[in-house]
Amino acid sequence: MPSFTRSVSHAILLVLAGVVVAAVTNFLRPGGLPWKGDWSAQAQRELSLRGFDSITRGEYEAMEREGRLVLLDPRGLRLSGATPSPGSLNLSPGDVPPRIGELRVLSDAGMVLVVLCESERCALGAELAATLRKNGFSAFRVFRWEKRRGPPGEILPEKREGT
């Protein structure tokens, strides 16, 4: 058998061996990856916020009543076009390094810092959370509101217009 044909045959056999080993190990390993992935906006959000501590709406409302809540709005003033509501900070991911000291003061004072998802997909919220962690600050949680119930009324303009 000519050398090239033999090499091609061997390459195909190596691929087949890889496929078989991959299928078997993926089937046997706990938490193996499903063969069909979910790349919807919802799944993307879950993935981008993986590893961050989230806060439920109940906890959010309780902390708000106690006056311990500081919301971090990732859209920043320029995007939100609104003066921050009392108890919230407009903090875009790019603003994190110069304002990290301010966040530490609030955290040390016993305030609970919560990154607010700007939309259901939470792309900016996830970016803000990742930027905070990258800058050595991890004393925060993330509020992922459900589309069914909508965002907190006092913070996001979409909700204000609708009410």
Add this chain to the structure above:
Amino acid sequence: MTGSPRFWTSVLLVMRFILGGVFLYAGVTKIIDPAGFAQSIHNYQILPVVLVHPAAIILPWVEVVAGTALVMRWWTGGASLLLSALMFVFFIALAITVARGLDISCGCFSSTGEGKVSWLNLVRDFFFFSVGAVLFLYHDREGRRS
């Protein structure tokens, strides 16, 4: 290719270990975090989404099997051909990404901490592709097993 047989045997041996070792390492880092590797593949926006997970499951094991074959000197021609073909595909994917200016991680060795895809990744891939091509063309020059 000229030179003494012993010299070329040594050169081809080193090349086998470099290319095989690189693919073994790359495959293992992806097997450890398949979800992260799937995200890296998805970020390239080249494969249809239905193929992202199958690629994330299969590709690392193909790399490990072919890398092992190359290091162990089993089917060296087939293994080097396969790894060169993979390098060529990765090179094209990286070139498209650089041309599109996508701000994504390479995902070549792990899903995180590699920084943005750049021309340096292209140079590295071309180097490994060349190593694979030389191994494929001259693998029969390496001394016969005793």
